[in-house]
Amino acid sequence: MPFKKRAKGELQNCQEYRRLRSTTLEYIPGWNMFYSFRFLFLSIITCFYVLGPSCSQLQYPCKPPYDKYQFCDTSHPIKTRAKSLISLLTLDEKIQQLSDNATQISRLGIPAYEWWSESLHGIATNGPGISFNGTIQSATGFPQVILTAAAFNRTLWREIAKAVAVEARAMYNLGQAGLTFFAPNINIFRDPRWGRGQETPGEDPMVTSAYAIEYVRGFQGQNQRGSKHPYRERRFLNDDDQRSGSLMLSACCKHYTAYDLEKWGGHTRYDFDAKVTKQDMEDTYQPPFKSCIVQGRASCLMCSYNRVNGIPACADRDLLHKARKDWGFKGYITSDCDAVATIFENNNFTKTKEEAVAVALKAGTDINCGTYMLRHMKSAIDQGKVLEEDIDRALFNLFSVLLQLGLFDGNPARCQFGNLGSQNVCSSEHKTLALEAAMQGIVLLKNNQKFLPWNKNDVSSVAIIGPMANTTNIGGDYTGFSCNPESILQGLKNYVKDTFYAAGCQDVPCNSTAGIPEALSIAKEAEYVIVVAGLDLSQETEDLDRYSLLLPGHQMALIRAVASVSKKPVVLVLTGGGPVDVSFAEGDQQIASIIWIGYPGETGGKALSQILFGEYNPGGRLPMTWYPESFTSIPMTDMSMRADPSRGYPGRTYRFYTGERVYGFGHGLSYTNFNYKILSAPERLSLSGQVKGKSRRYILQGGGNGLDYVHVDDVAYCDSLRFYMQISIINNGDIDGSQVVLLFSQVPKSFTGAPEKQIVGFDRVHALAYRSVETSILVDPCEHLSIVNEQGRKILPLGDHTLMVEDLKHTLSIEA
Numbered sequence: 001m002p003f004k005k006r007a008k009g010e011l012q013n014c015q016e017y018r019r020l021r022s023t024t025l026e027y028i029p030g031w032n033m034f035y036s037f038r039f040l041f042l043s044i045i046t047c048f049y050v051l052g053p054s055c056s057q058l059q060y061p062c063k064p065p066y067d068k069y070q071f072c073d074t075s076h077p078i079k080t081r082a083k084s085l086i087s088l089l090t091l092d093e094k095i096q097q098l099s100d101n102a103t104q105i106s107r108l109g110i111p112a113y114e115w116w117s118e119s120l121h122g123i124a125t126n127g128p129g130i131s132f133n134g135t136i137q138s139a140t141g142f143p144q145v146i147l148t149a150a151a152f153n154r155t156l157w158r159e160i161a162k163a164v165a166v167e168a169r170a171m172y173n174l175g176q177a178g179l180t181f182f183a184p185n186i187n188i189f190r191d192p193r194w195g196r197g198q199e200t201p202g203e204d205p206m207v208t209s210a211y212a213i214e215y216v217r218g219f220q221g222q223n224q225r226g227s228k229h230p231y232r233e234r235r236f237l238n239d240d241d242q243r244s245g246s247l248m249l250s251a252c253c254k255h256y257t258a259y260d261l262e263k264w265g266g267h268t269r270y271d272f273d274a275k276v277t278k279q280d281m282e283d284t285y286q287p288p289f290k291s292c293i294v295q296g297r298a299s300c301l302m303c304s305y306n307r308v309n310g311i312p313a314c315a316d317r318d319l320l321h322k323a324r325k326d327w328g329f330k331g332y333i334t335s336d337c338d339a340v341a342t343i344f345e346n347n348n349f350t351k352t353k354e355e356a357v358a359v360a361l362k363a364g365t366d367i368n369c370g371t372y373m374l375r376h377m378k379s380a381i382d383q384g385k386v387l388e389e390d391i392d393r394a395l396f397n398l399f400s401v402l403l404q405l406g407l408f409d410g411n412p413a414r415c416q417f418g419n420l421g422s423q424n425v426c427s428s429e430h431k432t433l434a435l436e437a438a439m440q441g442i443v444l445l446k447n448n449q450k451f452l453p454w455n456k457n458d459v460s461s462v463a464i465i466g467p468m469a470n471t472t473n474i475g476g477d478y479t480g481f482s483c484n485p486e487s488i489l490q491g492l493k494n495y496v497k498d499t500f501y502a503a504g505c506q507d508v509p510c511n512s513t514a515g516i517p518e519a520l521s522i523a524k525e526a527e528y529v530i531v532v533a534g535l536d537l538s539q540e541t542e543d544l545d546r547y548s549l550l551l552p553g554h555q556m557a558l559i560r561a562v563a564s565v566s567k568k569p570v571v572l573v574l575t576g577g578g579p580v581d582v583s584f585a586e587g588d589q590q591i592a593s594i595i596w597i598g599y600p601g602e603t604g605g606k607a608l609s610q611i612l613f614g615e616y617n618p619g620g621r622l623p624m625t626w627y628p629e630s631f632t633s634i635p636m637t638d639m640s641m642r643a644d645p646s647r648g649y650p651g652r653t654y655r656f657y658t659g660e661r662v663y664g665f666g667h668g669l670s671y672t673n674f675n676y677k678i679l680s681a682p683e684r685l686s687l688s689g690q691v692k693g694k695s696r697r698y699i700l701q702g703g704g705n706g707l708d709y710v711h712v713d714d715v716a717y718c719d720s721l722r723f724y725m726q727i728s729i730i731n732n733g734d735i736d737g738s739q740v741v742l743l744f745s746q747v748p749k750s751f752t753g754a755p756e757k758q759i760v761g762f763d764r765v766h767a768l769a770y771r772s773v774e775t776s777i778l779v780d781p782c783e784h785l786s787i788v789n790e791q792g793r794k795i796l797p798l799g800d801h802t803l804m805v806e807d808l809k810h811t812l813s814i815e816a
Helices: 003-009 014-025 031-051 053-057 078-087 091-095 145-149 154-173 205-220 278-285 287-294 317-326 341-345 353-363 372-382 388-404 428-441 488-493 516-525 555-565 601-612 629-633 693-706
Strands: 252-256 300-303 332-335 443-447 462-465 499-502 528-534 570-575 591-598 674-680 684-686 709-711 723-731 737-746 758-767 772-779 794-797 799-805 808-815
Touching: 078 388, 091 372, 091 388, 145 154, 145 205, 145 428, 145 591, 154 205, 154 428, 205 278, 205 287, 205 758, 252 287, 252 317, 278 287, 287 300, 300 317, 317 353, 332 388, 341 353, 353 372, 353 388, 428 601, 462 488, 462 516, 488 499, 488 601, 499 516, 516 555, 528 555, 555 570, 591 601, 674 737, 674 808, 723 737, 723 758, 723 799, 737 772, 758 772
Parallel strands: 252 300, 300 332, 462 499, 462 528, 528 570, 570 591, 684 808
Antiparallel strands: 443 591, 674 723, 709 794, 723 772, 737 758, 737 799, 799 808
16 A cells, blocks of 8 residues: 555554654655655644644643653553553652643653543533633534433434544644543433433433443544444454554543432532442443443543442442443543542541542542642552552553553654644534534424424514523533524524514523513514523532422413413423423413423524424434422432332332323424334243253252243343344324334333333434334343342343333243
8 A cells, every 4th residue: 555545544653654654665765854854844734724823832742852762652552651651750740640630740751631621512611621712712512412312313422422522632633622531421310400410311221321332432433333433433442452542532431420419408419428229229320331331432430429328439449340340441530520539528438638538549549630639649658548559550540541542652743633623623514413413302392283383484473582592502511612603593583584582581590570571562463472491500500409390480470471462372492401390381272382402502593493494303302201390399319219109209210200290201292293013023032041040040940930030140142032123113294204213111010119111222213204214123131121129130020021112012921
């Protein structure tokens, strides 16, 4: 292969570039001198005209003359290079690396490094590793995660993560970002009042796991067969394949674990003790983290502030070692920011500050986001609470990830992703993807008598009311500076010239009714009326939970008043990540349609308008249950998932909740109608010859007739039980549309504590009007039809299981 083509298309790292040059071209007379000047010229052109002026300000290790160190030599394995670097450090230098703001090591040519950058749904300003004060001053603002999750589209999730990664790496090349990012948030949206539920993929462990896998693989540059990364195809890493430049970026699964409370009822996230049963831990709280590590191959895990059954998560050796020993985690573990400090300061788990940093380090926390380890590790060593080898173990994990990221490979401009720059940020491709994500996620909750969509040619005037209608701050938390943010009002004006606006409420808290008369005035005159209500970050965010599920302040009064005077029924648009009790609107005939848009990001105004006017057929489904206000009588601090009638406890999430719902998990309407048909699925599965261990001995001893389950660990060949359920989806309407197919299962009724139902798999398909489309959903009985018993062990119930898709049911008998 010619050198030029190879260097552009298959370059593995900077060292290979240098080796390739020396071994392939040195025989050409005069080439070395010509090449050196030519490469210098091209590097300057790339730096200033492609990457921008900030390129020259990017600091990186292994510049000459420091590139002679072994840790800079990519011909050596990652382990060798990491150990070499550690061996060169003094004790003080080692300690200075245990903070997110790692200190420079001048004598080795290693600049300071900031580990903390954020990328939840676009490049965010929350972390100190990000700066928009440079060549790049904005980045694509994708919808908040809870809305993207409502699309139930794995491909979409992966593409968003890839796009964010491209922009992040471009910003790194310009000295405006790091390489390590603290996302995704994969905690379960257990309680509707949680202020950070908006950041998560919702309440279901299986869906959250799927999102985690797609985000991490896309963001880190790791891809499945058949997927196409716009810059380079990547395969998964294993123990023997950790090489320089093998990661595009580092993603971090957070917050490990059972973290879902900010500030409620006298408790804060810094001191809350999450009391979790083994059963709930294994079937609800842990699965997303296991998937993020085992299948996603995440390179970072963040331990949370809270205690779990009495022990601070960052000090829990059993918890952290489970990730490494049971799940094969090979990355680094960071504390949430100041979570090492809270071990002593808030939880009083240790008697001294030195004991706090010691217990965290020995438990497996490799780095402290914060300064507690930096300030107290030396005295902990002097007191004999920490050994230098404990620090070396942490540094090995940290440096191994940085080496995989190519940080020690020399000039980034000459490396694999060195061509990424400002031209790759806020690209038309990324902004189109953000629009598609918003449209796919938006959920049509109600649409009486097909009130929507409107024909824009038939709409003479529109009144739009509500403070969230005229703001571009509709991205939710963990956002940055968006490229071209557009308000809902701006989006609507592009469709209807005579669009009138009134706030109705001064702000989202809506503590005054002074603005209602103006709203009623325009509502009486316009042909159509839209009220934008719901939540913003004044109601729900990090460090802020809600106490009520009702609309804030006088919002309900505003909606009712407007609906009572409008010429036609109104459209209610709801913003926010958390559920709200809008039972009044669901039952009001003067409110024809209800649309949930979550936090749709910079393209939210355009996305909503395209749906209102039928240019896009909504197909989103709720990824969480919408509870009535009465649910708020349940303490937020109760971590139990399962219902307990003896104490009036209704349970949590669609899997266990037994109470009334405003809208259920998976609810979502379309402008067209779909029917389903099950094309193929087995009616019987036999475990004959597959059962081992205690379950097999029980059967052989004659107890088989009374056996109602087997332990999943005792099933010898789970893979052989897998099958695909083939489903036909028929569009019976005259509008093309996408449909989210949700396949649920129910175990035999005799199992106490089993979920009411649980999701097996999902897919998003598109069907033309009056046409059908088929999909196949993989069913793995050991994984999807199993439940967790009270001891925290997975069991596979025997007998009749029910598979459900919409209103269709299929019985599958599992026999021993």
